[in-house]
Amino acid sequence: MANVTFTSPRMKKDLTVYAVAGDTKTLLAVAKAHAIPLDFECENGECGSCSVQVGILSDKAPYGLALTEKEKTVLRFAGKITAQQIEDAETKDMPPPWRLACQFVVRNEDILVTF
Ligand code: FES
Incomplete structure (x- = not known):
């Protein structure tokens, strides 16, 4: 189980949702399932x-x-x-500051998503 907390000036307050471990949903899919007003267009990393x-x-x-x-x-x-930062992510598992929600797969770890 992972807590995914969304925060944005576009939301009245922060919202924490639960993503099930082993579920390979993207962050965008989690946001859409909970009506988080996250921008998206292509849904294909482009x-x-x-x-x-x-x-x-x-x-x-x-x-x-x-x-x-x-x-x-x-x-x-x-x-x-x-x-x-890309090299550090790939060789040292150091998370880069920005991700694409349609490409980022939610894992079993708590994250704060700012948009
Ligand atoms: Fe286009 Fe994620 S929706 S890159």
Whole structure:
């Protein structure tokens, strides 16, 4: 079970929802299921409209990070992550500050999503 907390000036208050462990839903799917007003267009990692900041709230070491190639390309092009942050994510499991909600698969860890 993972707590996913959404925070945004576009919401009256923060909302924490529960994602079931082993469920391989994307963050965008979780947001849509709970009527979170997260922007999206392509739902395929190409437009960048679903960019969100993701913070890890668990004390545990972050799960191995898997940025899709589309996610790397779009976030780099938008200037939201650097080549170094991509390398750190892939070699040191250091979470980058921005993700694409349509590409990020919710894992069994608590996260804070800011948009
Ligand atoms: Fe287009 Fe996520 S909705 S990149």
